[in-house]
Amino acid sequence: MIGGGQLARMMIPAAVNLGIEIRVLAETDGMSAELAASGVGDYRDRATVLAFAETVDVITFDHEHVPQEILHALLEQGTPVHPGPDALLYAQDKLLMRAKLSELGLPVPDWAAIENAEQLGEFLEAHGGRAVVKTPRGGYDGKGVRVVHAAHEVDDWFLALAEDGRGGALLVEELVEFTRELAQLVARRPSGEIAAWPVVETVQAGGVCSEVIAPAPHAAGRVADVAADIAITIAEGIGVTGVLAVELFETTDQRLLVNELAMRPHNSGHWSQDGSTTSQFEQHLRAVLDLPLGGTGTRDAWTVMVNILGGPASGSLADRYAEAFAAHPTVKVHNYGKDPRPGRKIGHVNVGGDDLDDVTYQARAAAAFFQD
Amino acid sequence: MIGGGQLARMMIPAAVNLGIEIRVLAETDGMSAELAASGVGDYRDRATVLAFAETVDVITFDHEHVPQEILHALLEQGTPVHPGPDALLYAQDKLLMRAKLSELGLPVPDWAAIENAEQLGEFLEAHGGRAVVKTPRGGYDGKGVRVVHAAHEVDDWFLALAEDGRGGALLVEELVEFTRELAQLVARRPSGEIAAWPVVETVQAGGVCSEVIAPAPHAAGRVADVAADIAITIAEGIGVTGVLAVELFETTDQRLLVNELAMRPHNSGHWSQDGSTTSQFEQHLRAVLDLPLGGTGTRDAWTVMVNILGGPASGSLADRYAEAFAAHPTVKVHNYGKDPRPGRKIGHVNVGGDDLDDVTYQARAAAAFFQD
Incomplete structure (x- = not known):
């Protein structure tokens, strides 16, 4: 696994249970996944990554930032890479992702590639005077995302693009009138098998996921089916291997629009550690090793995850x-072994049960013990 | 944790989840718990154990074999030891255990300390011509246990005792007419809190546990209450800290008799990894760190564990x-990372569900894939 963050850390229990030897190339000493770190090095350095790859059978990732050139070098060296570079491309570049999803006929917000303020102005005019502008690469958890109401509000980003010299564009999207956000996780093996967890509701605060309800309330039936179909179409359409998380907007008129993609275990799937027969971490391991996928049923009527x-x-x-x-003997605490720092995700709690109000109350109350 | 076997290994996921740094003193390289092994050394060597203890806050165990002299030295050095030497004594010496349980007024098979064939002959005569003889120390999984029908069948053990020179005795017990074997697990904190899981049924094959059904069928009510009371009485009576497993016989006349004790996570509690809100491994960590214990409810109507x-x-x-x-997408496999060898416990499977016949079938069928 390249990257030593909490996703790599949470893979360790699944690997220990299944007797799969996990090795991590961590960015620095003292990362979340230190227990399994067999090396420390820069994932942008080709020699470092290729040397690490010689010690393992399959490469997978804690994040989507390994450069394409290195991913292809891994394949040339004969190391299986899951997800592969051709799939990861769409997690690395939001413009390519939007174009691909449109090509696959999937519902997405109106979008355009823009290179200057004039083009942004035209988009704003056509969309009620407001829009979301995103840098195509490197953004996550609300970084590289700006809600704009005027054509000159991202001039700094246009300037940076011009200085970069690679002739890129920004992504502009309509500001979707959504009632809530959902996430659909699936896992796909290289040989094609796909398994979907139930669609979940995600609650954001300040651009960061704060809470997940599994399954999403009032989603059984059509919404759940459409969400699963969208994620399966994406996984097959771009050849994802491992876990794929599809963030969705549910609109006021009950349509689902694809917001973002992640090709790895995802915060919206942490509930599965305690709430599903197969956690997203075990499933990701099974998928990247091309083993039959585990059951994705729920273990409780409701599971609520609250981030710390x-x-x-x-x-x-x-x-x-x-x-x-x-106070909360049935709450499961997941501690990432990170030092507290304002805004930093350092853990989460999962609670399961029959009554959603009670489960939500307990999860929030338990998480509150860990925050001042 | 002293000892690097599968119990130490299965502690790792609980420690990772809770952000508790776990270090293992393993017997050799390549043990089950190697991922957390910070050292390799002999647990019978005082200097080795004391040096290891200086790197940790609390000492606990994968087995009960650390000598009393070393346990006391740890306490003198200021390292908390859970379970402590005064409790572990009763897991280390079956004669002391029998005497203590009798003193606590708990139901046990008839027993005696015997030093020669003549005494064994008298016991046999008083108990229908058959009995079980046990070496008080060092036996487990049926080792050091012999069913006898004549006074001279353990002469080799008497000879070994005489040569040992410490003047010990053997334990003889009546051969109990039991209908089945049960196990009651509890966990106890140093500060006194106790939590009990439901009593389970254990199935042995050739003196080794092969299968566990949780909860024990037809045990709700009186049997379950009595089993829990017995284990709580023992935990409090001898000051156990951490997980205590009490192996019980259920007799043809529906009495429960205490067979053996273990003061650590136990094979009869492996079902809790997937079948209880709190696994025995997480609970043991909570207990030895004197943290409030977790819920011990079941996650499914039935969970069946089958050893590989x-x-x-x-x-x-x-x-x-x-x-x-x-074939079995909902079965949870636990692989100890050990090389296959006839008779060796190298893993287990857990399956949960509503229908006991179905769950049992699935667990056995899944385990059969791993055995020839």
Whole structure:
């Protein structure tokens, strides 16, 4: 696994259970996945990645940022890479992603590639005077995303593009009137088998996922079927291997539009660690090893995941265990082993049960023990 | 954790989830818990254990074999030890255990300490001409246990005792007419809190646990209450900290008799990894760290655990994954990372569901993929 963050860390329990030897190329010492880190190095350095690859059978990722050139070099060296470069391309470049999804006939917000303020102005005029502009590469968790109401609000980004010299464009999208956000996760093996978890509702705060409800309330039937169909079409259409997360907008007129893609385990799937027969981490391992996928049924009527963002103002998460565990004996805590820092995702809690109000209350109350 | 076997290995996922740094003193390289092994050394060597203890906050165990002298030295050095030496004594010496349980007024088979064939002959005469003789120390999984019908059948053990020179005795017990074997697991914190899982039924084959059904069928009510009371009485009576497993006989006249004790996670509790809100491994960590214990409710109506004994005649468990996973997508496989060898416990499967016949069938069928 390239990248030593919390996604790599949470792969460790699944690997230990299945007796799969996991090795991690971490960015620095002391990363979340340190226990499995067999090396530290820069994933943008070809020699580092190729040398790491010689110690493993299959390469997969904690993030989507390994350069295409290195991904292709891995394949040339004979190392299977899942997801492969041709799929990852669409997670690395939002403009290519939008074009591909449109080509696949999938519902997406109106969008355009824009190279200057004049083009942005035209898009704004056609879409009620407001839009979302995104840098095609490198953004996540709300970074590289700006809601604009005037043509000159992203002049700094146009300037950076011009200086970059690669002749790129920005992505502009209509500001979708959505009632809520959903996420559909699936996993796909190289040999083609696909398994879908139930669609979930995601709640964002400040551009960052704060809460996930699994399954999404009031989604059984049509919404769930459409969400699964969209994700399966994408997974097959661009040849994703491993876990694919599709972030969706549900609009006021009950349509689903594709927002973002991630080709790895995703925050919206953390509920599956305690709420599904097969966690997204185990499923990702099965998928990248081309093993038959596990059952994706739910273990409780409702599972709610609440992120621990920032953490306590002083001390560590573990300092709060005595109080939190005493108050919430059925809550499952996942601690990423990261130092608290404002806004940083350092853990999450999962709670399952029959009554959604009760489960939501418990998950929020438990998470609150870990934040000041 | 002292000892690098599968129990230490299965502690790793719980430690990773909770962000607890786990270090293992393993007996050799390449043990099951190698991922967390920070050292390799002899647990019977005082200096080795004391040096390891200086790198951790709390000491616990994968087995009960660390000598008393070393356990006390750890306490003198200021390292908390859970379970402590005064409790572990009763897991280390079956004669002391029998005496203590009798003192606590708990139901046990008739027993005696015997030093020669004549005493064994008297016991046999008083118990229908048959009995079970056990070496008080070092036996497990049926080792050091012999069913006898004549006074001279353990002369070799008496001879070994005499040569040992420490003046020990053997334990003789009545051969209990039991209808089945049960196991009751509880966890206890140093500060006194106790949590009990539901009593389970264990099925043995050739003196080794082969299958566990959780909860034990037809045990709700009186049997379950009595089993929990017995284990709680023992945990409190001898000051156990961490997980305590009490193996019980259910007799033809529906009494429960205490067979053996283990003061650590136990094979009869592996079902809890997938079948309980809190696995025995997470609970053991919580207990030895004196943190509030987690919920011990079941996640399914029934969970069945089947051991993988021996493994395939050639190749590894993972070689069978493709077929086993395809046939049983909801089965959870736990692979200890050990080489197959006749009779060796190298993994287990857990399956949960509503119908006991179906769950049992699935668990056995899945385990069969891993054995020739």
